[in-house]
Amino acid sequence: MTTTDTPQPSTGLPAAPPASPGVPGAPARPARESRTGGVLNVFSHGVLVIWAFLVAMPLLWAVMTSFKDDRSIFTSPWALPDKLHFENWSRAWTEAHMAEYFLNTVVVVGGSLAGTLLFGSMAAYVLARFEFPGNRFLYYLFVGGMSFPVILALVPLFFVMNNMGLLNTLHGLILVYIAYSLPFTVFFLTSFFRTLPTSIAEAALIDGASHTRIFFQVMLPMARPGLISVGIFNFLGQWNQYLLPTVLNTEQDNKVLSQGLVQLAVSQGYKGDWSGLFAGLVMAMLPVLGAYIVFQRQVVTGLTAGALK
Numbered sequence: 001m002t003t004t005d006t007p008q009p010s011t012g013l014p015a016a017p018p019a020s021p022g023v024p025g026a027p028a029r030p031a032r033e034s035r036t037g038g039v040l041n042v043f044s045h046g047v048l049v050i051w052a053f054l055v056a057m058p059l060l061w062a063v064m065t066s067f068k069d070d071r072s073i074f075t076s077p078w079a080l081p082d083k084l085h086f087e088n089w090s091r092a093w094t095e096a097h098m099a100e101y102f103l104n105t106v107v108v109v110g111g112s113l114a115g116t117l118l119f120g121s122m123a124a125y126v127l128a129r130f131e132f133p134g135n136r137f138l139y140y141l142f143v144g145g146m147s148f149p150v151i152l153a154l155v156p157l158f159f160v161m162n163n164m165g166l167l168n169t170l171h172g173l174i175l176v177y178i179a180y181s182l183p184f185t186v187f188f189l190t191s192f193f194r195t196l197p198t199s200i201a202e203a204a205l206i207d208g209a210s211h212t213r214i215f216f217q218v219m220l221p222m223a224r225p226g227l228i229s230v231g232i233f234n235f236l237g238q239w240n241q242y243l244l245p246t247v248l249n250t251e252q253d254n255k256v257l258s259q260g261l262v263q264l265a266v267s268q269g270y271k272g273d274w275s276g277l278f279a280g281l282v283m284a285m286l287p288v289l290g291a292y293i294v295f296q297r298q299v300v301t302g303l304t305a306g307a308l309k
Contacts, residue, residue, distance in 0.1 A: 062285070066278040073274050085275060092264070092279040100253070101260030102283065108170055108245075108256055109238045112177030116234055117227055119178065120185030125215055127186070128193035129201075139190060145183030154247050161248055168251040176244055181234045188233075192226035193219070228298040232291060239288055257284045 065073055066088055068081040092098050127139050157176065158167070166172025196219065204214050220227070242258040249255065255263070264280050 059285070059289070062278055063282055066275065066282045068275055068278075070274050073278075088275040088279040089283070091273070092276040092283065096260070096264050096276060096280055098257075098260060098264075098280050098283055101255055101257045104170060104254055105239065105257040108173050108177065109235065111171070111174040112181065112238055113231060113234055115174065115178040116181040116185050117231055120182050120230070121189055121220065121223065121227065122215070123182070124186045124189035125193050125219060128190045129198075139186075142183045142186040146187065150180060150243065154243070158247055168249055168254060170249075170254055173245060173249050173254075173256075176248060177238050177241065180241075180244065181238065185230050185234065188230045189223065189226055192223055196222050225298055228295055232295055232298075235291060236288055 061078075064081065065077070067084045067086070068088075069085055072079070072081060123142070127135060127142075161167045161172055161176070164172075166175065200222070201214050201218055204218050205211075209218075240258060241256075242262070245256050245259055249259070261280055261284055264277055
């Protein structure tokens with residue numbers, strides 16, 4: 001016996017999309033779209049893996065080489081050290097005067113970083129929160145400072161520092177670092193202060209708080225993610241700065257770490273103490289790497305906070 005299906009009456013409504021397997025009522029995703037997304041995902045992850053390898057391998061190789069002796073560096077550059085030669089680090093720290101260079105760098109970068117964040121946040125807060133004649137002109141003046149090549153200012157800056165008695169001094173170098181870092185700091189923090197809510201500052205103003213108290217006790221704590229982000233970027237730039245101290249700081253006792261590494265590379269090129277050179281290089285690299293590892297979450301938060309309002 002054969003049976004036939006009874007045809008269903010037409011309702012005039014469009015047919016429902018086919019349900020996705022495992023999800024009742026959900027439309028099925030096209031196979032081509034799913035395949036394309038999978039290929040892009042694999043490609044993006046592959047690019048990230050290659051990029052991570054290119055970044056991490058030189059760092060790991062430098063750290064590994066700093067624990068080798070000079071003979072092993074040339075005979076087996078990619079092999080692990082036979083033993084950890086900690087004397088390379090002690091020799092670079094004492095005989096190569098890395099301790100003095102490190103201390104000078106900490107003083108200069110610490111002072112300039114504190115001054116940059118203080119003056120930059122004050123200027124950015126005023127430009128972001130107060131309307132006055134010339135507000136936009138001052139803002140674009142700071143923005144224009146980021147596009148001015150510092151190499152063009154070296155000669156006049158040298159004579160200005162010399163006339164003011166600040167040449168070959170650590171405090172003079174601190175002032176130059178602050179002026180060099182202010183444009184980017186003001187540009188970054190101005191956009192960040194504009195995203196902060198004004199209701200809390202207005203409530204504090206109604207309660208009788210002065211503008212100074214509102215800035216230091218209300219707005220600065222709220223701007224902590226942005227301060228950490230711009231502080232990390234300034235720390236990286238100031239710690240690795242070489243051009244400015246080379247021109248403005250030629251005194252041997254006041255040299256910073258970047259100058260000391262170049263001097264160590266030149267001198268060790270004749271003596272053949274390559275293990276000490278790599279130990280000094282790792283010494284200069286570890287503070288920057290450690291600061292980014294510790295504050296990487298705050299950096300990401302500060303960079304993305306300006307896009308969320």
